Amino acid sequence: MLRCSAFALAFLLGLTVVSVAAESLDVKIGYLRRAKHQETISLVQMPPPDDGLAGAQMAADDNDTTGKFLNQRFSLVDMHLKQGDDADAAVKALAAQGIKLVVADLPADVLLKAADAGNSLGMLFFNAAAVADRLRQEDCRANLVHTAPSRAMLADALGQYLIWKKWSRWLLVTGSHERDKLWADAIKRTAKRYGATIVQEREFKDTGGARQTDSGVAQIQTQIPVFTQQAPAYDVLVAADESEVFAQYLPYRTWDARPVAGSAGLVPTSWDASNGLWGGIQMQSRFTRTFKRQMSALDMQAWTAVRMIGEAVQRTNADDPQTLLKFMTGPQMNLGAYKGQKLTVRDWDLQLRQPILLTDGRTIVSVSPQEGFLHQFSELDTLGYDRPETKCKLQ
């Protein structure tokens, strides 16, 4: 109401209201999400049913607030896959609704299928969840932008801090699942880049069993010290456990009195509910007020994707994916996302540059890149695969 009368008044007075679109734009954004999220060892970290979607919703609302002044509307179409659902069919269903912009919370292989299915339909995808480095390397796509940080970025962010702390001898404990090994590979790459030594790598086998049991703690208390004993001298135990099988059990239970980092202890992430830096407190309270829960990293990555779309639509007054992508990878892109600096997109692999938080889940311990890790163009490019190392050929 208020805005309508403001516009009416502006027109009556013959004022030129700049940047107000002559024609209205109705931007529909698809939100394509996986059947189920990974359960966690810790009860307080269990993913809520609307994990990610809530972040996207808040960004759509934020876009809409600006949009009301510009005669643009933003809405979200939620597409929740069920176990065994075909991603191709879901993409076609979104396309049938005229949707060309899709934010995806999908595992890497499903995401690639979806992006490829959408390619011929002129659709642009935003990867809000998958950390796989191959999506930014040999399997990159010209219609796939990444707001989720990659494993390499997360590992570099953690590694820079450990090196700054002079904890350069790492005991690496890796889970037995494929993605744990990929996470360990990223950590090994970081160790090599920054001159850390992996004194030993141990595998923690997933033998199955229930996550929560009535007598669980007593057994874990004896298992973990035994598992971590007789290690060569090390400064920090780095755990690679994306599957949530063991890492959360390591802190305070290792044989040697050593800190834990990686998948538990000091964790690298794009966002944490404890972050109040750079206006983040406003973001947290806005989110909590709306969704009655705390904001997760996935929420933030989805929020960022939808805000990127909003920013591009508002600056270009267009909604076709090609114009938007050109803006996002160009010099005018400067997204504010409570990270203390503008966020931009790497034009060689469509990865969003972003500082990475290091948190123990209660406070922000540090933010990488760390001081002293220099770069000729952007210090943010010290995290992950830089232009000279890229294997990505966008097409």
Added chain:
Amino acid sequence: MRYAMALIAGLILSPQAHAYMAYVSNERSNTVTVIDTDAMAVVKTIKVGQRPRGIELTKDDKYCLVAVGDDDTVQVIDTAKGEVTANLPSGPDPELFTLSPDNKVLYIANENDNTVTMVDMEKRAPMGEVQVGVEPEGMGLSPDGKILVNTSETTNMAHFIDTQTKKIVANVLVDSRPRFAAFKSDGSELWVSSEVGGTVSVIDPVKHVVTKRITFAIPGLRSESIQPVGINITRDGKTVFVALGPANRVAVIDGTTHEVKKYLLVGQRVWHGAFTPDEKYLLTTNGISNDVSVIDVANLKVIKSIQVGELPWGVTITRH
């Protein structure tokens, strides 16, 4: 009797009678530091509520208003008493605000609520609110008091609000995270800083168009660290000072040509500034180094730094 004596002694000794006083809000200490700008020395520290940021004196210098965001109020410091004497109904999480030229209305940006709250200063009661963009912050009032400009950090706009009708009359899109808005004293230009975008937009307040986008480049500094926040324009409109945040510098800009003339190195994370009434000095708050830099305006030199409380944020200086 003893009280009367103290009062007389206070009157004689009070430096207030012959010196200008700067009031600095210390975001972390929950205090306001008072600086005698003749002696350039701290004379008093006043305890206030939680997270004081925006700070402004009433035109008669009798009261210093300070937004204490975590206590959801704007506090009133009686400058003669040197203590908080009242709380204003500010709406939630007030950060920056501005006073009407006649001192009668206080306009407050409520970051958490997407609103601008108007407070009747005589009745000390709310008199209305305007819905604006996401995370309203900067507040600039035209010299005649008719147009209030509010900037919203996530919406990236300067909203022009008619203070009579309390309605938005225009919206101008600027670069990311606009944090501060200031009019030239003749009302001919509005300057808006964009912290994340790293630019300052000069806006024609009649046509509502951006006429100039000022960018900054400092050798040896990454562009991401240049984050403009506070803007101070001399009364003649000829010189503009822009605090550049973590670039640790204040940019000096020619108010006519809009060219950056010089960068002055101040303390770390410079937020805001205020002129002494004679415009001989500009005081800037340096958030991380916990001090205030004193800039000699005529010679464009930083001549002194004064230690204040933790994380100094805003500053305002008496006029009389």
